Amino acid sequence: MPSQNDTQLRQWAMLRRIPQQPRQITALELTGRLESEGFEVSKRTVERDLHSLSGIFPLIANDRSRPYGWSWSKDAEAFALPAMSPLQALTLELARDHLSALLPASLLGTLAPYFKCADGVLSSGDGVKKLAGWRKKVAIVPPNQPLIPPDYPDGIIEAVHSALLSGQQLEISYASREQGETKTYPAHPLGIVQRGAVTYLVATLYGYTDIRLLAVHRIRSAQVLDQPAKAPKKFDLAEYIRQGAFGFEEGGEIKLAARFTAPAAEHLRETPLSPDQRIEPDQAGWVRVEATVPGTAQLRWWLLGFGDQVEVLDPATLREEFVAISQSLHGIYHR
Structure with missing residues (x-):
């Protein structure tokens, strides 16, 4: 059963979406808008709320049309209702989870009351529990080995953010x-x-x-x-x-040609290295991949991660690097 807080949030959201005469909105349209914002509500509940609220607020039902159209009375005073929809609350929660490191510390402090309000909205009752549970159903997984973030004093990042912002x-x-x-x-x-x-x-x-x-x-x-x-x-x-700055950059673009085992290259068919990527059959069990890519350290780390499932062919300078690396590895493992 919806809690009192849940009902109040829903009714505030309803009142904010009812237009002033002569415009109007039906109970069915209101139900759709509430559902799009994360409220779980039926048309019957909306109709019941409208009749209840019309005894308190100057709401008018146009009974000459079917279905009824609802409006604020044309002489009703305009006023703002404090409200945050479940969808807005979820968006703020996700922003806090994933963007805290990129938002200025001063802005995070300013947003603290909104984060608190978002927590309250998403814990308000059964009417929003499906949307409130969304955070437990989504995740971001790093594609490489997870590392523990380094520590730095709060004052450092605050100064950096402040200088950048100003x-x-x-x-x-x-x-x-x-x-x-x-x-x-x-x-x-x-x-x-x-x-x-x-x-x-x-x-x-x-x-x-x-x-x-x-x-x-x-x-x-x-x-x-x-x-x-x-x-x-x-x-x-x-x-x-x-342009590859966080690759980290070593040079400009290169025309990469490499031989991959077929299974190792399979994901490149769905997530290509570049718009001009080409994959062609090579010797049994292998394919040849060609693509124009930034010649970065990131590219080298990525290629090295395939071990003996890749052979760099071109450019010649990159192949020479990998030959030297393979010889060094051979020396390390055969001491």
């Missing part, structure tokens, strides 16, 4: 993994990207225009500066990623 420079102390030392310099934030377990700040340093990827967990301190950040002319984060 378009200000950021003074950071950064521990370089390659150089093994911590340096302090001004950064011009361009974007935040989450790649697997690691969050990266995309930025330029000092007055240079070359773009750097800075792992947020290696930032030891961060302070927003008064100076405005400057972005390279025509920089676009989406285009930067599309």
Whole structure:
């Protein structure tokens, strides 16, 4: 049986969707709109609610038409009803689950009351239990080996988000993994990207225009500066990623040719490497795959993951890399 909260949420949603005369809406149309927002309700229940609410609010039923059309009286005062539909609540819950690392900390704080309201809506009663259970029926599974995300102080990510949101420079102390030392310099934030377990700040340093990827967990301190950040002319984060930046980039596009065992290449028929991908039969049990792809480290990791089920053919430089890797592996396993 629906709870009192469930009934109240449904009736608020109904009142917000009833138009003012001369426009009107039928009980059947209202039922459809409520169902599309996640309420489980019958036409009979909507009709019963309408008759009940018309004794409290200035609602008019046009009994000259069949089915009845319902409206707010044309002289009724306009007022807003606080309400969140189950669908809106579910969307907020999923956003909190999956986008927290990409939303500015200040914005998350502002959204806290809405998250609390969403929790209340999805636990309000039987009328929304199917939609409330949706979170338990969907999941995102990483395609590679899951890793535990690195820790970083809340103050670091808050400063990064604040500088990015306000378009200000950021003074950071950064521990370089390659150089093994911590340096302090001004950064011009361009974007935040989450790649697997690691969050990266995309930025330029000092007055240079070359773009750097800075792992947020290696930032030891961060302070927003008064100076405005400057972005390279025509920089676009989406285009930067599309060109293979998080591959990580090593060169431009290459024409890849590789021999795969037929089972290993089967998924490429459904999820191709590129629009121009071609798969042709090769020797028994093998196929030849050709595609134009970014020549990134990510591509190399992906190919290495197939082990002895792939042979790189072209370009020649990539084949030479894999020959060297295979010889090194042979030496390691035959000591």
